[in-house]
Amino acid sequence: xxxxxxxxxxxxxxxxxxxxxxxxxxxxxxxxxxxxxxxxxxxxxxxxxxxxxxxxxxxxxxxxxxxxxxxxxxxxxxxxxxxxxxxxxxxxxxxxxxxxxxxxxxx
Amino acid sequence: xxxxxxxxxxxxxxxxxxxxxxxxxxxxxxxxxxxxxxxxxxxxxxxxxxxxxxxxxxxxxxxxxxxxxxxxxxxxxxxxxxxxxxxxxxxxxxxxxxxxxxxxxxxxxxxxxxxxxxxxxxx
Numbered sequence: 001x002x003x004x005x006x007x008x009x010x011x012x013x014x015x016x017x018x019x020x021x022x023x024x025x026x027x028x029x030x031x032x033x034x035x036x037x038x039x040x041x042x043x044x045x046x047x048x049x050x051x052x053x054x055x056x057x058x059x060x061x062x063x064x065x066x067x068x069x070x071x072x073x074x075x076x077x078x079x080x081x082x083x084x085x086x087x088x089x090x091x092x093x094x095x096x097x098x099x100x101x102x103x104x105x106x107x
Numbered sequence: 108x109x110x111x112x113x114x115x116x117x118x119x120x121x122x123x124x125x126x127x128x129x130x131x132x133x134x135x136x137x138x139x140x141x142x143x144x145x146x147x148x149x150x151x152x153x154x155x156x157x158x159x160x161x162x163x164x165x166x167x168x169x170x171x172x173x174x175x176x177x178x179x180x181x182x183x184x185x186x187x188x189x190x191x192x193x194x195x196x197x198x199x200x201x202x203x204x205x206x207x208x209x210x211x212x213x214x215x216x217x218x219x220x221x222x223x224x225x226x227x228x229x230x
Binding site: 034036049055091097 | 142144153154157168170204213214215218221222223
């Protein structure tokens with residue numbers, strides 16, 4: 001399953017809302033759709049699993065939604081520490097795949 | 108809190124071999140599904156493979172680019188995960204992470220990651 005993320009780069013200001021898209025080449029079981037945040041030089045950090053469940057310690061400004069082939073990560077109000085690269089990932093078949101990432105940068 | 112510590116990275120020539128290890132503490136290792144994820148310079152993460160726990164048959168799945176060249180194994184008595192990499196190619200260069208998932212999430216929601224081991228394949 002190929003995951004295509006859009007946009008490639010999102011230029012926003014702190015306090016603004018960010019909406020990131022992840023589209024799958026075929027239907028994904030919503031139990032197995034995940035979002036990560038990665039800051040340069042660090043391992044990815046789990047944000048959301050099972051499409052909409054926040055991982056431990058993740059603030060509630062992060063939310064996930066979607067089904068089938070279309071999934072969305074929303075950051076309601078960007079904080080300075082949220083400017084990073086975000087990846088979606090699916091699993092549940094015999095091969096796990098990541099999207100190519102969306103960079104959220106400061107405008 | 109689970110801790111994962113990789114070791115064994117380094118520089119290797121194309122066609123060569125390398126073995127990575129991942130020592131795990133803080134959770135019952137024998138209950139865990141364990142994965143390897145790599146990241147080439149400037150690229151996104153790429154899943155390499157997964158090994159299930161003994162109770163689920165220690166089933167192993169591999170990504171297509173590494174199938175037949177890489178072998179994932181585990182030693183529950185040592186709380187350690189391994190990645191044996193043979194016939195290495197230049198495109199295998201990257202940081203290799205071991206990771207484990209949110210309990211009962213099915214193996215792919217990686218909430219714990221190691222610090223990464225750098226593998227460089229170059230002549």
